[in-house]
Amino acid sequence: MTTSSTRGERTAIVAGGGIGGLAAAIGLRRAGWSVTVLERRPDLGEIGAGWSFALNAVRAADALGVGDDLRAVSVPTQAGATLRTPDGRYLMRFRPDLDMALLANHRSDLHRTLLAHVPAECVRAAAEVTGIEQYEGGAVVAYRTPDGPEQLTAEVVVGADGIHSAVRRSVFPDASGPVFQRILCWRGVSASGSVWPVEGFQTWGRGARFGAHPLPGQRVFWFLTVRQDQPGARYDDDPAEIRHRIGDWHDPITALVDATPPESILRHDIFDLDPLDTYTDNRVVLLGDAAHAMTPFLAQGACQAFEDATVLTAQLSGDTDIPTALAQYNRLRRPRSQRVQRLARRDPKISLSTNPLAYGVMTRLTQMAGGAVAARKSARLWDWTPPALDQHHANPVEGE
Template identity: 40%
Template sequence: MRGSVAVIGGGVGGLAVAGGLHRAGWRVSVLERSPGLPAVGTGLGIWPSALRALDRLGLGVAARECGRVQPGGAMRRPDGSVIATLDAARIRRRHGEGVYLLSRPALLGVLAGALPAGVVRFGSPVTDPLALAGEYDVVIAADGIRSATRAAMFGDRYPLRYSGMTAWRGTVELDVPAGGETWGRGRKFGLTPQATGVTNWYAAVAADEGYRPPEGDVAALRRLFGDWHDPIPALLERVDPAGVLHHDVHLLTPLPSYVDGRMVLLGDAAHAMTPDLGQGACQALIDAVALVDALARERDVRGALARYDQQRRRPTQRMAAMAARASRLSRVRRFTGVRDLAVRAALAFGPPG
């Protein structure tokens, strides 16, 4: 099947599905509200299943060349003692390769590079997604966690929910030998090597929705995490306030369908989840490949979208539920010994690939 498709949103999922459909012979337009691709951004963990999705799109080699294989890491307590380890060799044995970390700009650059000039229309916000359905054979909404298309499809029946955590993230010029997370009482700090001399970091704290520290973000981070084990204090001393992103963490109430007529949701627009398993970008890439395959195999749009919905809705909602459980564990303030046992058991079973 061939036709015309509008993709709302030029993020990871939107560019991935656009590239796949362009290769399959579709006439594709990507409508992106931002003025261009980002020049800076934090890191994205790309797990083996998502790397295979990139391979299906013909972009796996380029993505691996832009990324960095992650060494094993550990879950620690604030004093540095180990709760559990993340065995990189075990991940490679189980899934055939390890986890790569790519900066968001690098991954978006790879995805955008697969599209001819002019396909992505920057500075083109979509105010009426329903109107596009009359102009295109398929409308794919990859417009993020606050998707206007999802609101047009369902109204306010399936709202975003506050996770109970507020989060910060950024990068610093610092080398660390391995990544990992440190869990305290209702707060956690994570770091991952991104490139030579650059480390990706993030922090999260259980707090009321809308929390903004009166002393400012960097001062609050140093107050909350500055006495934790090395290299966290040294990293915090290098944080540039201008490069810190701070936002409350939300997740989406599960939807009854990702499809309405010839409109379909993809990525965070369909299944926004907490970042605890590092699966947001990964699931968007897998969504993209599934949707491209469905539109290539089925004779009609509605049949293709039904196939995609059947294939992707339950797995992504299960992943979102797993991430939400991990988020609840990280908010624990009491009985942290029991929590640590649960974390150790979960890592022993194996993270999602």
């Protein structure tokens, strides 16, 4: 058995090397902790397509010291305040002087940027967590590698290993698993320069939503979400199925699908989690999707993970008592993140309705309400201020 440090610092194990796990590792290292990241996949590169970040996530990234890096791999997108119908009519249009653009980036670009802040010796790939045993003062994490089983001890274990979290299953075996939300989503990124410029938009159809965000390098991330009664649907030709679903929707929707290499198109069933009773158990804490996986309809999943990492860092700074600090993290994070989680589950019940009457009422009310109402709704999500982080014990990190 080994420990996660040989230098006398406080020690943490982060299960999961995605965006949330890396953000937590960066924050804890800046607070003086020795951190080991265990990533199940052998390839440390992030899979996926694109996404967008609102002001609350940018504030959290700034607090963690990576805000400039986030901005450097991102471009503004107007998709948060530009809403259209399939025939091209605007229900809501971005107002440059009033609306705030989101920041859009490719997942792999952001992941690579965050990974550069965590020394290579702190990250173990192909390390799948299989169990956790707590004891007074710490925990033992069992994990499997290509060379066989291993164990690692630390004072804190952070479960940032996604919606199917092994940490959550180990510590909270009675918690319910992922819940299918009757939604199927395709995602893709157009070839550089093929369809450009695109400022960002969302299009609401009956039982379907298409969205597009510009990305650096004159690429465009797009998604199509549709109602799907059962998970596991498979199609011989995903691009053809997508074209069938969007029909003659307005430009440049079909052009974006046509400009995307078919083999790169991703198809996922959308699951979330029922709210958990707690995010912590003594020395173990959950973060991001492991704690509060949500549907993507508010574009807040990764944003909430950044918030989690910032609050966790603040609570574990200095010489605080660890169980007390984690209990405070739970008290601060669970109400807000679960409110966002509930809103993200509720949104598609309306915006993905297949009922013609409901769709008509929704689009008329959205057009009548205009951008001011949408801005007030967004502000309630984005109006979050990160805690001050104590940088007194900060470790140097690569790239600084």
